[in-house]
Amino acid sequence: MEVNIPNSSLPRVVIVGSGFGGIQLAKSLKGKAFEVVLIDKNNYHTFLPLLYQVATAGLEPDAIAEPVREIFNGQPHFHFRMAEVLQIDPQQNELNTTIGTLQYDYLVLACGSQANFYRNxxxxxxxxxxxxxxxxxxxxxxxxxxxxxxxxxxxxxxxxxxxxxxxxxxxxxxxxxxxxxxxxxxxxxxxxxxxxxxxxxxxxxxxxxxxxxxxxxxxxxxxxxxxxxxxxxxxxxxxxxxxxxxxxxxxxxxxxxxxxxxxxxxGVEGVIIPGLSPASIGKGSRYVVNAFNQVAGYENVFAIGDNALQVFPDYPLGLPGLAPPSIQQGQWLAKNLVSLHQKQPLQPFRYADKGxxxxxxxxxxxxxxxxxxxxxxxxxxxxxxxxxxxxxxxxxxxxxxxxxxxxxxxxxxxxxxxxxxxxxxxxxxxxxxxxxxxx
Ligand SMILES: Cc1cc2nc3c(=O)[nH]c(=O)nc-3n(C[C@H](O)[C@H](O)[C@H](O)COP(=O)(O)OP(=O)(O)OC[C@H]3O[C@@H](n4cnc5c(N)ncnc54)[C@H](O)[C@@H]3O)c2cc1C
CATH class of the missing domain: 3.50.50.100 (FAD/NAD(P)-binding domain)
Structure with a gap:
């Protein structure tokens, strides 16, 4: 069964994850010639930096979480689906999700990270x-x-x-x-x-x-x-x-x-969805990406945020697992997706450390x-x-x-x-x- 998304002649960008990176990318694609489908297993975006205040009775969860539909109300060519992505089929450009299969032209993995108990x-x-x-x-x-x-x-x-x-x-x-x-x-x-x-x-x-x-x-x-x-x-x-x-x-x-x-x-490790080649997965269970956030071995699959292992001379172990790299990569990737689709050269990502x-x-x-x-x-x-x-x-x-x-x-x-x-x-x-x- 296919996920029910209205037909469109626009190329489809599927973004997995409504965290800092996914939300920013979807916002930055507003007005561009793409159909954007955002998928998350939750129907909200979580502001993780204040999570500890929920844990210690300072704030209720709805003070730090925003419904995705509220964020994107009125954005044209945008669809949100609450579902978990279970498998990627890069040969067919298809995702297997808990609500059916979904075709993509461009896939962006922004699934963040999870606790790492080191198999203990x-x-x-x-x-x-x-x-x-x-x-x-x-x-x-x-x-x-x-x-x-x-x-x-x-x-x-x-x-x-x-x-x-x-x-x-x-x-x-x-x-x-x-x-x-x-x-x-x-x-x-x-x-x-x-x-x-x-x-x-x-x-x-x-x-x-x-x-x-x-x-x-x-x-x-x-x-x-x-x-x-x-x-x-x-x-x-x-x-x-x-x-x-x-x-x-x-x-x-x-x-x-x-x-x-x-x-x-x-400790944390990246969230990996089965289906891509093992060679595309690097240290800390993160997708190895190049300077354009393309996952190693794939032209139309990208990873951003905590999910991505992007190495620079200043960051030999990859960018830090923080909100700013995720947001900046989301912004940058929107421009590169436009360039890629127009067969223009891509611009390498540059991280601006905000402290x-x-x-x-x-x-x-x-x-x-x-x-x-x-x-x-x-x-x-x-x-x-x-x-x-x-x-x-x-x-x-x-x-x-x-x-x-x-x-x-x-x-x-x-x-x-x-x-x-x-x-x-x-x-x-x-x-x-x-x-x-x-x-
Ligand atoms: C407690 C805590 C405090 C933090 N404090 C700070 C801070 O003060 N400053 C700072 O800069 N950074 C902080 N961080 C780190 C920062 O929050 C992360 O670096 C950032 O959230 C990464 O963004 P992201 O978009 O990569 O992923 P996330 O924001 O983690 O979002 C990933 C999304 O993907 C969804 N998802 C995952 N797997 C699937 C799947 N298979 N199918 C569908 N959806 C899926 C999840 O539900 C989630 O919504 C903190 C993190 C934590 C946990």
């Missing part, structure tokens, strides 16, 4: 990733449900085992999540659960490198660590997660800690712009401004600002509903493992 079954089973709205809601429920469960226990040690959190991965996502959980603990959980020893709840941040925020400069790493220490987060450097059975984590340096919750921000930033709770952030580094309150204001600017949709911007203002002045978090029960068992670590483990 234990981690796959017990660690919670943070890559989607569903993941963030699961994290939020787990954080809050931990406290509800701890109330069922009478032993203080067992309560702390239930409350403690381990975060694997000291990149921007792990650092931001750790700061936000520390704030949630200090401003909300202490008030909500006066019967629990919340102020002794431990937050461990585990990083394999010798510093946090490895993608940023050493001054930012140092400052981020200092901010986290001030907020009561225990940072473990040069340590990898060796094993985790759902109750006790063992690190590569031999340390063991008892915690029923492990949040995983320690990086990470926020660490209230009033604290680290910002590195190409011409200036700053940390603390000014950085925090900058971080807020940039994120508001980039959020898609006026309604999202307004709702986010309102929530931020209320949260800031009320020292509260409104979105504290437990909507996805995680069913964490409440037996103590000592009774499960037979050994007493430091908290």
């Amino acid at each position: 079954d234990e981690l796959t089973r017990h660690a919670l990733p943070m890559k989607t709205v569903r993941n963030a809601l699961a994290l939020r429920s787990r954080l809050l449900e931990n406290s509800e469960r701890a109330l069922e226990l009478s032993d203080k040690q067992q309560q702390l085992e239930q409350l403690n959190i381990i975060i694997a991965g000291g990149g921007p996502t792990g650092v931001e999540l750790a700061g936000a959980i520390a704030e949630l603990r200090d401003v909300v959980l202490t008030k909500d659960y006066p019967e629990l020893p919340i102020k002794h709840m431990k937050i461990h941040l585990v990083e394999g490198n010798n510093r946090l925020l490895k993608s940023m400069g050493e001054d930012s790493s140092r400052k981020a660590r200092q901010f986290l220490n001030q907020m009561g987060v225990t940072v473990h450097l040069n340590a990898l997660v060796q094993s985790y059975d759902g109750t006790v984590i063992t690190l590569s340096n031999g340390d063991m800690h008892a915690a029923r919750t492990l949040f995983w921000t320690a 990086v930033m990470a926020v660490i709770g209230r009033n604290r952030a680290v910002v590195e712009l190409p011409f200036w580094h700053t940390q603390g309150f000014i950085a925090w204001l900058l971080w807020m401004g940039v994120h508001l600017l980039l959020l898609v949709g006026f309604r999202n911007k307004a709702s986010t600002v309102l929530n931020w203002v209320v949260n800031y002045f009320s020292y509260s978090r409104a979105s504290r509903l437990i909507t996805r029960f995680q069913n964490t068992p409440v037996e103590s670590v000592t009774s499960v493992s037979g050994a007493s483990v430091p908290l």
